[in-house]
Amino acid sequence: MTENEGVRLQKVLAEAGIGSRRHCEELIGEGRVTVDGKKVFRFGERVDPRSAVIHVDGKRVETRAEMRYYAINKPRGVVSTMSDERGRKSLAEYVDVPERLFHVGRLDTDTEGLILLTNDGELSHRLTHPSYGVSKTYLAEIHGPIPRDLGRRLRAGVTLDDGPAKADKFRIFDQVGKRILVEITLHEGRKHIVRRLLKEVGFPVQQLARIEFGPIRLGSLKPGTMRALTVQEVGELYKSVGL
Numbered sequence: 001m002t003e004n005e006g007v008r009l010q011k012v013l014a015e016a017g018i019g020s021r022r023h024c025e026e027l028i029g030e031g032r033v034t035v036d037g038k039k040v041f042r043f044g045e046r047v048d049p050r051s052a053v054i055h056v057d058g059k060r061v062e063t064r065a066e067m068r069y070y071a072i073n074k075p076r077g078v079v080s081t082m083s084d085e086r087g088r089k090s091l092a093e094y095v096d097v098p099e100r101l102f103h104v105g106r107l108d109t110d111t112e113g114l115i116l117l118t119n120d121g122e123l124s125h126r127l128t129h130p131s132y133g134v135s136k137t138y139l140a141e142i143h144g145p146i147p148r149d150l151g152r153r154l155r156a157g158v159t160l161d162d163g164p165a166k167a168d169k170f171r172i173f174d175q176v177g178k179r180i181l182v183e184i185t186l187h188e189g190r191k192h193i194v195r196r197l198l199k200e201v202g203f204p205v206q207q208l209a210r211i212e213f214g215p216i217r218l219g220s221l222k223p224g225t226m227r228a229l230t231v232q233e234v235g236e237l238y239k240s241v242g243l
Contacts, residue, residue: 004049060238072226098242113210126241137212142203
């Protein structure tokens with residue numbers, strides 16, 4: 001790329017939602033911006049936004065305009081695919097954007113909650129690959145009473161038919177009579193892993209919802225609706241998988 005090619009770095013940062021051009025110039029001048037691993041101090045630096053790897057304060061900045069990132073709250077009874085040959089309800093019925101997207105991982109048909117949608121193949125691959133250990137947090141309804149050492153047992157691990165499994169975190173979220181909501185965090189994605197893990201220790205899951213995927217939270221997103229991730233959230237996803 002020659003001196004006259006590319007786009008000025010402060011413009012790229014501003015268009016990515018980092019702030020005004022003046023603010024972005026201040027970030028550059030303070031040495032808080034790197035391009036392809038090197039600190040940049042010159043305001044006139046030009047970059048190719050399609051290929052440059054840009055970080056601000058260590059967080060990756062998404063500059064490729066064609067990339068899209070969404071969160072969707074999958075309702076119960078919906079399959080975690082963009083189409084279904086058996087005619088069941090799929091995610092496509094709730095997605096109203098022109099881009100072709102694919103889901104990051106899956107949820108059981110009877111499980112509701114957070115699924116990420118994107119057309120960024122590399123990010124999707126890393127988020128779902130076991131070696132990156134991206135955590136997922138769920139709310140599970142079980143029926144009590146439960147022993148005081150249940151959390152310890154789950155964190156210590158139990159043996160399933162396809163090998164050992166354990167929770168990273170476990171806590172009681174809410175309780176009304178025998179109906180207990182527990183919050184459980186794991187960093188693996190084996191099929192039905194939460195249901196199988198809780199059933200193994202004697203507490204079959206009545207209802208299940210995923211509320212976090214890595215740094216992304218479901219929040220107040222209603223079932224069957226979606227939202228675009230913020231620039232900051234995309235940066236946090238990149239960081240969680242070393243991009």
